[in-house]
Amino acid sequence: MQKKTKTPFSREVLTQFLQVSPFHLWLDLQFGEITDEGLEIIMPWRPEIVSIPEPRQVVHGGILASLIDLAGLYAVMSQGGQPSGTAYVHVDYHRQATSGPFVAVSKVLKIGNTLSTAETSILGPDNTLLASGRGGYPRATDKFY
Amino acid sequence: MQKKTKTPFSREVLTQFLQVSPFHLWLDLQFGEITDEGLEIIMPWRPEIVSIPEPRQVVHGGILASLIDLAGLYAVMSQGGQPSGTAYVHVDYHRQATSGPFVAVSKVLKIGNTLSTAETSILGPDNTLLASGRGGYPRATDKFY
Amino acid sequence: MQKKTKTPFSREVLTQFLQVSPFHLWLDLQFGEITDEGLEIIMPWRPEIVSIPEPRQVVHGGILASLIDLAGLYAVMSQGGQPSGTAYVHVDYHRQATSGPFVAVSKVLKIGNTLSTAETSILGPDNTLLASGRGGYPRATDKFY
Amino acid sequence: MQKKTKTPFSREVLTQFLQVSPFHLWLDLQFGEITDEGLEIIMPWRPEIVSIPEPRQVVHGGILASLIDLAGLYAVMSQGGQPSGTAYVHVDYHRQATSGPFVAVSKVLKIGNTLSTAETSILGPDNTLLASGRGGYPRATDKFY
Secondary structure, eight states: OOOOOSOOOOHHHHHHHHTTOHHHHHHTOEEEEEOSSEEEEEEOOOGGGEEEOSSSOEEOHHHHHHHHHHHHHHHHHHTTOOBOSOSEEEEEEOSOOOSOOEEEEEEEEEOOSSEEEEEEEEEOTTOOEEEEEEEEEEBTTSOOO | OOOOOSOOOOHHHHHHHHTTOHHHHHHTOEEEEEOSSEEEEEEOOOGGGEEEOSSSOEEOHHHHHHHHHHHHHHHHHHTTOOBOSOSEEEEEEOSOOOSOOEEEEEEEEEOOSSEEEEEEEEEOTTOOEEEEEEEEEEBTTSOOO | OOOOOSOOOOHHHHHHHHTTOHHHHHHTOEEEEEOSSEEEEEEOOOGGGEEEOSSSOEEOHHHHHHHHHHHHHHHHHHTTOOBOSOSEEEEEEOSOOOSOOEEEEEEEEEOOSSEEEEEEEEEOTTOOEEEEEEEEEEBTTSOOO | OOOOOSOOOOHHHHHHHHTTOHHHHHHTOEEEEEOSSEEEEEEOOOGGGEEEOSSSOEEOHHHHHHHHHHHHHHHHHHTTOOBOSOSEEEEEEOSOOOSOOEEEEEEEEEOOSSEEEEEEEEEOTTOOEEEEEEEEEEBTTSOOO
16 A cells, blocks of 8 residues: 555564653553554553543543654554654544543554655544544655754 | 633633643643733643653654643633633644743634634744644533533 | 434435535536445546646645545535534645546544544545545534634 | 745746646636745635535635645745645634635745645635635655655
């Protein structure tokens, strides 16, 4: 479906990259399934991610946006893309996220020469669609900024 | 420019709302200027918000997306809107964010009956535009979900 | 998956709605498959939709954005939503669209009380993904503006 | 504010580019003011752009999305960017567009090495904000697709 620009990164290498980021470590992320279309990232609950504390705790939209952003980037890396970062992200919020863990399911739309794109869904414990969105990731060999 | 749906919230009330959220407290946010178009929110650096640690530390895009999301929501509240949360957010990343503090400057585009919109720019210490974007905020009196 | 808010519109009723719009008639749209998740809309080539005429004709991105916008709206209608119009649309362009017909495949993400969302892919004659995106559609019973 | 990558195109050259596109000719576009931040594009009413014909005629969102897409691209060209096309566009619809002419006011956010961005507002005859949005435009020297 999409053009592979180089050998995709392995789970081990992806995990090393993921754990280089202090924010990713703080979010306590780990990979779920990695397929030939994309991958899953699992995030547990933690008290600091709450936006609205009452009447029931709801996760902040920015945390879900972070997951959609980063899951798309790793999905691109898992399919042979070499992203240097994120150019843009769009997120739709569908339902309040009131309990974890959360699974980000990300699928590559296109591995491009300049920009790769991926779409990501955030599912709650019962597979409910909580949020979904997409991001664009410029190629690392380009001088993006 | 935009229709006011009720008396806008004061700085004191906005600050109370802002500090209800554990994620906002973790981000250590505070309001800057509040005008008749929107407002500013200031966020300091903290080590856990880093995405790329080397060769120089870069803030994670999800943190900037969080700021754009929440600054727009408070901008809507400051102009008489009554948002129940965020329906969607779009973020463009312009430059790497390598030092703080960060100022989110948010301006209301429209206070609507169903949905209000605001656009937000994230500026670095030297007023460089780091990221910008926009969000849509459904009215609290609606049953959004 | 999504909550049905009322009996979905039939193909006949959807077709009547589609053909009320002068712009839709100009685009010469017709429905393809209608499923329990969404629907397809087919658009032929016409000379006025060209953006770049040489070295080979490429369809204007605004035409593909129009298709993504309207296909999502009709997908929402096909699943029991009652959209009053479009609140927002996001479009990613993946490949140049150089020959038709084009098929917009649209799937509802959520039928909501305030806002429904749908995602749409535009496929070329050989099923190549040309563009994709998503839109949000406020409920008709709300006074959106 | 933004880095100039080469001498910006003049109004004459921009007009030549604009009129190469059959879709732009169909929309009957012309430039308004061109400043050192961006430019304006003016579009008249025409019957085929209508989405909803009754009780009063409303312009199709796809037409406004087209304007936001193309005005941003020409704004980038007017500031020294060399876009090859559009990578993505995001549009918010604020009010129904019921009479023309329409003015798209577009301002460059960033001229980038890989991607340039611009934001655009669509104003009605009385300067009412009808829609607004932003687009990302890859550099022509890159092989985008």
